[in-house]
Amino acid sequence: xxxxxxxxxxxxxxxxxxxxxxxxxxxxxxxxxxxxxxxxxxxxxxxxxxxxxxxxxxxxxxxxxxxxxxxxxxxxxxxxxxxxxxxxxxxxxxxxxxxxxxxxxxxxxxxxxxxxxxxxxxxxxxxxxxxxxxxxxxx
Amino acid sequence: xxxxxxxxxxxxxxxxxxxxxxxxxxxxxxxxxxxxxxxxxxxxxxxxxxxxxxxxxxxxxxxxxxxxxxxxxxxxxxxxxxxxxxxxxxxxxxxxxxxxxxxxxxxxxxxxxxxx
Amino acid sequence: xxxxxxxxxxxxxxxxxxxxxxxxxxxxxxxxxxxxxxxxxxxxxxxxxxxxxxxxxxxxxxxxxxxxxxxxxxxxxxxxxxxxxxxxxxxxxxxxxxxxxxxxxxxxxxxxxxxxxxxxxxxxxxxxxxxxxxxxxxxxxxxxxxxxxxxxxxxxxxxxxxxxxxxxxxxxxxxxxxxxxxxxxxxxxxxxxxxxxxxxxxxxxxxxxxxxxxxxxxxxxxxxxxxxxxxxxxxxxxxxxxxxxxxxxxxxxxxxxxxxxxxxxxxxxxxxxxxxxxxxxxxxxxxxxxxxxxxxxxxxxxxxxxxxxxxxxxxxxxxxxxxxxxxxxxxxxxxxxxxxxxxxxxxxxxxxxxxxxxxxxxxxxxxxxxxxxxxxxxxxxxxxxxxxxxxxxxxxxxxxxxxxxxxxxxxxxxxxxxxxxxxxxxxxxxxxxxxxxxxxxxxxxxxxxxxxxxxxxxxxxxxxxxxxx
Numbered sequence: 001x002x003x004x005x006x007x008x009x010x011x012x013x014x015x016x017x018x019x020x021x022x023x024x025x026x027x028x029x030x031x032x033x034x035x036x037x038x039x040x041x042x043x044x045x046x047x048x049x050x051x052x053x054x055x056x057x058x059x060x061x062x063x064x065x066x067x068x069x070x071x072x073x074x075x076x077x078x079x080x081x082x083x084x085x086x087x088x089x090x091x092x093x094x095x096x097x098x099x100x101x102x103x104x105x106x107x108x109x110x111x112x113x114x115x116x117x118x119x120x121x122x123x124x125x126x127x128x129x130x131x132x133x134x135x136x137x138x139x
Numbered sequence: 140x141x142x143x144x145x146x147x148x149x150x151x152x153x154x155x156x157x158x159x160x161x162x163x164x165x166x167x168x169x170x171x172x173x174x175x176x177x178x179x180x181x182x183x184x185x186x187x188x189x190x191x192x193x194x195x196x197x198x199x200x201x202x203x204x205x206x207x208x209x210x211x212x213x214x215x216x217x218x219x220x221x222x223x224x225x226x227x228x229x230x231x232x233x234x235x236x237x238x239x240x241x242x243x244x245x246x247x248x249x250x251x252x253x254x255x
Numbered sequence: 256x257x258x259x260x261x262x263x264x265x266x267x268x269x270x271x272x273x274x275x276x277x278x279x280x281x282x283x284x285x286x287x288x289x290x291x292x293x294x295x296x297x298x299x300x301x302x303x304x305x306x307x308x309x310x311x312x313x314x315x316x317x318x319x320x321x322x323x324x325x326x327x328x329x330x331x332x333x334x335x336x337x338x339x340x341x342x343x344x345x346x347x348x349x350x351x352x353x354x355x356x357x358x359x360x361x362x363x364x365x366x367x368x369x370x371x372x373x374x375x376x377x378x379x380x381x382x383x384x385x386x387x388x389x390x391x392x393x394x395x396x397x398x399x400x401x402x403x404x405x406x407x408x409x410x411x412x413x414x415x416x417x418x419x420x421x422x423x424x425x426x427x428x429x430x431x432x433x434x435x436x437x438x439x440x441x442x443x444x445x446x447x448x449x450x451x452x453x454x455x456x457x458x459x460x461x462x463x464x465x466x467x468x469x470x471x472x473x474x475x476x477x478x479x480x481x482x483x484x485x486x487x488x489x490x491x492x493x494x495x496x497x498x499x500x501x502x503x504x505x506x507x508x509x510x511x512x513x514x515x516x517x518x519x520x521x522x523x524x525x526x527x528x529x530x531x532x533x534x535x536x537x538x539x540x541x542x543x544x545x546x547x548x549x550x551x552x553x554x555x556x557x558x559x560x561x562x563x564x565x566x567x568x569x570x571x572x573x574x575x576x577x578x579x580x581x582x583x584x585x586x587x588x589x590x591x592x593x594x595x596x597x598x599x600x601x602x603x604x605x606x607x608x609x610x611x612x613x614x615x616x617x618x619x620x621x622x623x624x625x626x627x628x629x630x631x632x633x634x635x636x637x638x639x640x641x642x643x644x645x646x647x648x649x650x651x652x653x654x655x656x657x658x659x660x661x662x663x664x665x666x667x668x669x670x671x672x673x674x675x676x677x678x679x680x681x682x683x684x685x686x687x688x689x690x691x692x693x694x695x696x697x698x699x700x701x702x703x704x705x706x707x708x709x710x711x712x713x714x715x716x717x718x719x720x721x722x723x724x
Binding site: 193209216219222225226228229232235236237239241242245246251 | 310312313314332333334336342347348349350351395
Binding site: 004013014016017041045048049052056058059061065099102103106107108110111114117118 | 207
């Protein structure tokens, strides 16, 4: 079985919860009949958190006064992997950022670190004007 | 997210309820007790369901503003999901973390009196 | 009663260095993760709940132990600071402790206990304070003791610090020798001192000398001698005629043929001497050999033989080349273009003519079979820019300029080793994939003589492949 769900949302932080809770629900739905309660909670939380981080990054790095910016969240399930891709039309970026040094009390820079730690595979690619960040994890 | 603030023996207790993320982090950041560098704050996370890197950043940033960065902000009662995010970011190293709010307040009070 | 297990990162920092792939708390002692010995002891001492405290990350431990339901206990996690005292730890976990009696096991040390003895009444009735100590580790009791029972039996208990590879080795051997009498150890076996995991394949001529502990999915090949005092982890292969004595072999380790492992710890491709702490790399000649760039002098014989062979090919193929090329050019089936390819020297490129034999016809297939499309490249062998056989030349694209820097084993050739070994060519990404592995292996191990036979193989393979068309 493979299925695709696409959400197109306005690039506003208001919608981060919507995207992440959708991710969490989808992950939960897929995990529930295959995993124990604890495992499926962990799986759903990983997606909730990763999507929050990716969506927040997309919104905060949108160019100033880009009111019409949209962020697309695509879910693809191919047994046993769930892949979520977040696309936006911002400037290109890199995912190879080093983890921030915690001793200096950093306030940001945790987002990609969290995504990398939670997901099995994180791929960034630039497609024309689009940044596409694909994150996948196996059940 | 809602923040309920109470005070005990001069220590501010902020009970967070809901989600601490990029949307709600500014509320937390602008809280008077959080901004005050002299004030010890205990953050009760019992009803905090979800935190993301913006939330972690806000708490880390707040503790940097305190006169005593490690100890100015004390955390209590975090659930496993929240604890996990602290662990991934390694931010747990910067905080004293309690499983009981009253114990956290006692600890903050002893620290404050030791300083005074 | 409840138990708190508390660890500080600095206590087990040595494990990170010695066995980087394993979380120190999961370090196997006689095929059982360290933390499980403590969990067992907590259960024997009548704990229903356990809290694991650490000042560092313990994600791997959490994934392994989960909520403790496997042992029928409640397991939870918390964090501490390196300088927290026992008192501070109790405060930070006040809700967990409640009014109950608490046993605090702190420090990275091995507990010597005996599962048959009664620690329950001791833990419950002894006065609060230290129960056992060793440098770097202690067991402390806190909270009101219960009533002393009528018959009070002493149960010996001691701690042994795990402060380096030597003490780790000693503790493992001790656990193995005292066997399943004192500790709960994994594996099956109907006689004492002999524990086997699931799916262990033992060849006929294998000799096993007690005591041994063997994990799951282990293959002991012909004529191996296992033990005495061998601890072999899971997914291990001991190859022919090797012996493992008084040693520990970690999970996922391969021990090659004709090796004598005595008094060592083998993990991955490292062999450690627990006494001196020295370690050497075990190299698998096929996959793990060090690949070095050879100097100019060493590469001279190769370049010379390649040039001579190229000269022979140029001479032999000259007449067919002239005839076929002119015929094909007339028919418009011979198209050539120049493309930049990466050269052997890091970051440099060279321009090579690339011939496309368009549309299949009998003439083009003859030309392809005779490798006419590569004829022009033969002259580059004379100038030393190309080898006659080597890697498939990589087109020079911006993002590939870095590749030759990282992959030491790139030597562009007219023919590629992958062609000689009939590996499917990987057009998309010649830096990865099976074909690249074949190329790297040959580049690292080629000699001028083996090259010549491979050149012939490559030429013949292309001949057969193309003439089928």
